[in-house]
Amino acid sequence: MKVSQLSVFLENKSGRLADVTRTLSENKINIRALSIADTIDYGLLRLIVNDPTSAKAALTDAGFTVALTEVLAIEIPDSPGGLAGIIDIMAEEGINIEYMYAFVGTSGENAIVIFRIEKVDEAITILQRKGVRIFTGEELHSL
Amino acid sequence: MDRDKLRALQSERLVNTVHHSYENVPAYKKKFDEIGLKPDDIKGIDDLQKIPFTVKTDFRDNYPFGMFAVPMDNIVRVHASSGTTGKSTVVGYTRNDITTWAELMARTLGAGGTTKGDVVQNAYGYGLFTGGLGAHYGAERIGASVVPISGGNTKRQLQIMEDFGSTVLCCTPSYALLMGEAASEMGIDTSKLSLRVAFLGAEPWTENMRREIETSLSIDALDIYGLSEVMGPGVSYECMEKGGLHINEDHFIAEIIDPDTGEVLPPSATGELVFTSLTKEALPLLRYRTRDITYIDNTPCACGRTFGRMHRVMGRSDDMLIIRGVNVFPSQIESVLIDIEGTEPHYIIVVDREHGKMDELEVWVEVSPELVSDEVRSLEALERKIAHELHSVLNISLKVKLVEPKTIARSEGKAKRVIDRRDLNK
DSSP: OOEEEEEEEEESOTTHHHHHHHHHHHTTOOEEEEEEEEOSSEEEEEEEESOHHHHHHHHHHTTOOEEEEEEEEEEEOSSTTHHHHHHHHHHHTTOOEEEEEEEEEEETTEEEEEEEESSHHHHHHHHHHTTOOEEOHHHHHHO | OOHHHHHHHHHHHHHHHHHHHHHHOHHHHHHHHHTTOOGGGOOSGGGGGGSOOBOHHHHHHTTTTTTOSSOGGGOOEEEEEOOSSSSOEEEEEOHHHHHHHHHHHHHHHHTTTOOTTOEEEEOSOOSSSHHHHHHHHHHHHHTOEEEOOOSOOHHHHHHHHHHHTOOEEEEOHHHHHHHHHHHHHTTOOGGGSOOOEEEEOSSOOOHHHHHHHHHHHTSEEEEEEEETTTTEEEEEEEOTTOSSEEEOTTTEEEEEEOTTTOOEEOTTSOEEEEEEESSOSSSOOSSEEEEEEEOEEOSOOTTSOOSOEEOOOOEESSSOEEETTEEEOHHHHHHHHHHHHSSOOOEEEEEEOOTTSOOEEEEEEEOOTTTOOSOHHHHHHHHHHHHHHHHHHHOSOOEEEEEOTTOSOOOSSSOOOEEEOSOTTO
């Protein structure tokens, strides 16, 4: 149910993001979603890619510090109130969201949003009981 | 005193110091015995080179009081400075030592014209650091009015300087620079202040800084030198000629050596400064390697003093940094990082001195895969943790910056750990 996300530590200097995307491109890795969290001195680039294991190896070889984290890819109705419905469920059930960002692709008529959740296994059980669709890595990459 | 008489006095005092050290400090006895040297072999200053060197690690190995030559009953004061690793360098004084120290600091302040009519604002830190109490006792010995304000709170310093009519300032040179800047920000016309002269030491500085301080505070700025192992401030001092620091040679013998080979060089050659104490009771010091790089000019000074003059300290023969008067060894930083990371850390120390500001210390730490997280707040917490631990060990505020791996150049053998952006050779 969980999807591997790469987090790459980047100093705030020009060309570093380009170095990451070039490395991934050279290794034929497809970026499916990304977000950046930044401070004055550095940023964290979070990536969902089609092959996280190879991507981590390639980036590590290229001299980047990379962490793998398990996140959830959740289907959201692509209509007004779609995201609100999911967030409401999480709030009611006491599921704490650390951060979230949108996935580039779609599932039919529906959008996909990446959630980083503290107690991820508990959250999976609760969300599935509520009928929320959670993608596996394979499902996500075959979209 | 002419230099021949001085030499005779030094010889006589050296013989006494050697006997006192050998008989009362096991660490010295061991050093002598190891090479089969007897105290009686030292008959005068010509035999000085036979004596083995003393180094900073001797203090660590005999921590805390093992280098003392008198029982604790006779110790009336203890000071301490940073060691290369966790343990401080501890020094002690008998009542007579304190009297000598006050006398030598009085000479130092007197060389800049300080008299009992002066108001001495002492902005050196009071505490384990020798600067505060060293300058204080010297100023009291002269009979000046001492304002023991200690360091910090710059606006208050300037307020008191104006209100009390302070004529003499004692502090670190970077703090004097800061005061000059602050005075202009506060709209104080320093030419209207009573302040006349400043005795600045405890950290390296430059002729450029002297010019800035003299202009911004409208004073004469004199360099003073000392280190706690030898005594504290008052080991050497500038006179108004500002042409090098007169060494108090009736109490200390100075040598210049090649820091790599230990070979004794002529005084006028640039090398490492080595001190032997001649009158100290609690902590006699035999050929102590200061790690400070300088040279000595024994030609007569226009002021009339015959004591040789050391050039202002030009650098170090080890990796010790002096930041805002505090000694910092890269090894101290390394041991903190090892504790946090559990592995050999890759780090670099950056020291900067922006115009008119105090020295800034930054420690750049490479982020290892074990430390990296997907969350900014964990990285920020890590930065804070490292900064906090370093602060508690070094006793100095600093900034920690996380950097990408391989930011820090790996050289053959030892990595370059320090980037010192302070321009200390102008």
